[in-house]
Amino acid sequence: MKEHPKIIDRILEGIQPHQSFCIIGHVRPDGDCIGSQMALALALRSEGKQVVCWNDDTVPRKLRFLDPDGLMTRPHSGHSFDCVIATDAASLERVGTIAKHIGQRKLFINIDHHASNTRYADLNWIAAREPSTGELIYRLLRVAKWPITPPIADCLFTAVSTDTGSFQYPTTRPGTYHVAGELVQRGANLERICDEVYQSYPLARVRLLKHVYNQFRLTHDNQIAWFWLKKRDFTRAGADTSDAEGLIDHIREMEPVVVACVLEELEPELTRISLRSKDSRVNVNHIAAQFGGGGHSAASGARIAGRPLAVQRRVVAAIKKAIDAAKL
Amino acid sequence: MKEHPKIIDRILEGIQPHQSFCIIGHVRPDGDCIGSQMALALALRSEGKQVVCWNDDTVPRKLRFLDPDGLMTRPHSGHSFDCVIATDAASLERVGTIAKHIGQRKLFINIDHHASNTRYADLNWIAAREPSTGELIYRLLRVAKWPITPPIADCLFTAVSTDTGSFQYPTTRPGTYHVAGELVQRGANLERICDEVYQSYPLARVRLLKHVYNQFRLTHDNQIAWFWLKKRDFTRAGADTSDAEGLIDHIREMEPVVVACVLEELEPELTRISLRSKDSRVNVNHIAAQFGGGGHSAASGARIAGRPLAVQRRVVAAIKKAIDAAKL
Structure with a gap:
């Protein structure tokens, strides 16, 4: 050793x-x-x-x-x-x-x-x-x-x-x-x-996955994928937050996607974001840091106050900027 | 060495x-x-x-x-x-x-x-x-x-x-x-x-997955999961059959499921079934054999002639019988 x-x-x-x-x-x-x-x-x-x-x-x-x-x-x-x-x-x-x-x-x-x-x-x-x-x-x-x-x-x-x-x-x-x-x-x-x-996902998680596949959005030449998890989505699925772990991988693994993002409603005006990067030239730790969060270059997160749609716009804009700066 | x-x-x-x-x-x-x-x-x-x-x-x-x-x-x-x-x-x-x-x-x-x-x-x-x-x-x-x-x-x-x-x-x-x-x-x-x-699934496969999560069915106390892949599902998704590889794993990994089944339309009256068992007491090779197919105890398949709904009923009935016989 x-x-x-x-x-x-x-x-x-x-x-x-x-x-x-x-x-x-x-x-x-x-x-x-x-x-x-x-x-x-x-x-x-x-x-x-x-x-x-x-x-x-x-x-x-x-x-x-x-x-x-x-x-x-x-x-x-x-x-x-x-x-x-x-x-x-x-x-x-x-x-x-x-x-x-x-x-x-x-x-x-x-x-x-x-x-x-x-x-x-x-x-x-x-x-x-x-x-x-x-x-x-x-x-x-x-x-x-x-x-x-x-x-x-x-x-x-x-x-x-x-x-x-x-x-x-x-x-x-x-x-x-x-x-x-x-x-x-x-x-x-x-x-x-x-x-x-x-290999043992509860049905509540399966219902969340159905939500993910129906609700995810792509933008910026399909390089950015994101979806929302609202409290009502958990309620409808009979799921708790632990069932949401790893859902982000399902949008991350889409071929054209460079950065995947999940926006989760914690309070009506408090959002938790999780970010994943598939390209070493795009450091999502830097993106999370802009919102007071942190993590690693390939996986990071933050909690952001503000109205949900405003948060989404700011986050997606920050991701776009990081991808453009990386000149992929 | x-x-x-x-x-x-x-x-x-x-x-x-x-x-x-x-x-x-x-x-x-x-x-x-x-x-x-x-x-x-x-x-x-x-x-x-x-x-x-x-x-x-x-x-x-x-x-x-x-x-x-x-x-x-x-x-x-x-x-x-x-x-x-x-x-x-x-x-x-x-x-x-x-x-x-x-x-x-x-x-x-x-x-x-x-x-x-x-x-x-x-x-x-x-x-x-x-x-x-x-x-x-x-x-x-x-x-x-x-x-x-x-x-x-x-x-x-x-x-x-x-x-x-x-x-x-x-x-x-x-x-x-x-x-x-x-x-x-x-x-x-x-x-x-x-x-x-x-981590590079083409978007056509993602659209097939959306179909899977929206269309899969559970029965027999959630021990049996199945979905159909019709020719029109491939057309709508812009997918070919190679994009369907591994889709069955998504219903297999649901926690209560014992047997997963995909029914794929080959011709209007010809269906290809794929079966997966998660329990060694339920041998899907035996189920496939009833329809002229074969494989292994945990993974098998068959081609079955007949009207789709009739094929589905016969296959699901055979799976139910096998699960009941196994007394899980």
């Missing part, structure tokens, strides 16, 4: 003397968030630590198989911990209401792969070149020499696989494939994981 | 003295077939050999980027070769009309990963545990110490990735991920490959 950064040693030294841990993730947790939290929780439990996992939102249905014993709970007040560890959360705002309940702690650790991470903890391991936080947890466990059991391998494989779009995103590095191979070698159940994560 | 089978040495000894090569693949070539053929052809060219590639069918649009110089041609008579190498072709029937044009050769080599391979050549390397032929070509090149250039890495990554369903099929082995990592290290252009192969 290649030389590891000193921050790993400092994190392990920080963890060692403590007994009670709370592992926190971000709102609307995805496979990398849940997989990283659960893998770290299982490893710390094996080391005799007391561990709870807190998330503001419930675990998406397709990821529940990773938590058969219900380690994941909602945050509540009146608790104190020796150590709080945030995984995959780029800022304190991203952990939601949890931030209010973790004041009583001796040490706060932040492990993440987002370049935009605000380094809000006592110890911050931010590895922006890594495609997933799961890969960081894998390296932490390897350096610590904590056993990677099959359930831990399931969690880490899910994290690595989902945050690389099944090993397709250009951010996927040679080492990522080697980690995936190691995890399968150590017992990750590929059949179960891929069936649960990629 | 682990010890390699003796057949690799015999293949390399067979190749060494010869000058002119023809690399052949199977009808309706997929990513593993084209990627394996092209990688081997590029490597042999680098070694100073004369190489042509023959396929009965043209290269699918999404794979054409692998052959910018047009090495792939259709078979024609009146040629003789020192050596013919078949890749990914389980039998001589699978290479189509090519079989008629390769009689003039000194050596015939067969490299494949299908367990059903009929060992039809002089030297046969059949590795049924490997998930792709591309992985065999990678090993051959490594043992031969032929350089794996970025274009060769592109071809082999495409082969390995497509035949494992982007590293998701349960047949994917730890070594497969390591090979993928090596190929990315050696310059496989992940962004280009995944964009071309997985």
Whole structure:
């Protein structure tokens, strides 16, 4: 194994003397968030630590198989911990209401792969070149020499696989494939994981997909695709926001599309946008930053106040400008 | 690198003295077939050999980027070769009309990963545990110490990735991920490959998908999903039948569905059905056999004469019966 950064040693030294841990993730947790939290929780439990996992939102249905014993709970007040560890959360705002309940702690650790991470903890391991936080947890466990059991391998494989779009995103590095191979070698159940994560969509999501295919719009020579998700669309589909994860890929994969955008109604005058770029010359992190958001060059997001149609016009105009500037 | 089978040495000894090569693949070539053929052809060219590639069918649009110089041609008579190498072709029937044009050769080599391979050549390397032929070509090149250039890495990554369903099929082995990592290290252009192969659906296919999401039907406690593809649906979408490849997966991946079925109009009174089962207790090969068709337990098909609505009723009734008999 290649030389590891000193921050790993400092994190392990920080963890060692403590007994009670709370592992926190971000709102609307995805496979990398849940997989990283659960893998770290299982490893710390094996080391005799007391561990709870807190998330503001419930675990998406397709990821529940990773938590058969219900380690994941909602945050509540009146608790104190020796150590709080945030995984995959780029800022304190991203952990939601949890931030209010973790004041009583001796040490706060932040492990993440987002370049935009605000380094809000006592110890911050931010590895922006890594495609997933799961890969960081894998390296932490390897350096610590904590056993990677099959359930831990399931969690880490899910994290690595989902945050690389099944090993397709250009951010996927040679080492990522080697980690995936190691995890399968150590017992990750590929059949179960891929069936649960990629091949079991609830009918509510199917109804959202029908909405997407009927409502998506193309503009700028079909280089920009977008659709709206209004609250009423979720209600009609009997869906919740976790069913919307990955819908953007369906417009992203249309051949002429360069930038895909989903506009989601949070409040009548508050819109959440998600952006995806298929061309390295168009950096959607820069576009999101214009609206106070952030992320990566190929995937980013922001929350924008204002009337929906005005927001849509501003966002689509910003995307057009970025595409024109790139001279594709 | 682990010890390699003796057949690799015999293949390399067979190749060494010869000058002119023809690399052949199977009808309706997929990513593993084209990627394996092209990688081997590029490597042999680098070694100073004369190489042509023959396929009965043209290269699918999404794979054409692998052959910018047009090495792939259709078979024609009146040629003789020192050596013919078949890749990914389980039998001589699978290479189509090519079989008629390769009689003039000194050596015939067969490299494949299908367990059903009929060992039809002089030297046969059949590795049924490997998930792709591309992985065999990678090993051959490594043992031969032929350089794996970025274009060769592109071809082999495409082969390995497509035949494992982007590293998701349960047949994917730890070594497969390591090979993928090596190929990315050696310059496989992940962004280009995944964009071309997985993220470039023509708009005609998108319009077919819209049709699918609007027209699919569920019955039998949502355990059966089906949709029709009529000739007019293709016309309206500006699509051809190749755009319909994989549409069935969209109803297969609905969580409650056990059997997915597509009914495609071939003639006003001739219907082609495709069946997929997600439960090993429901064998769709048996269902297809009732209508004179066949296939595998999880994927099968048939052609059925009769009025469309009558065909649909008979097929859905047969699926219901099979599900009830399985007592899920």
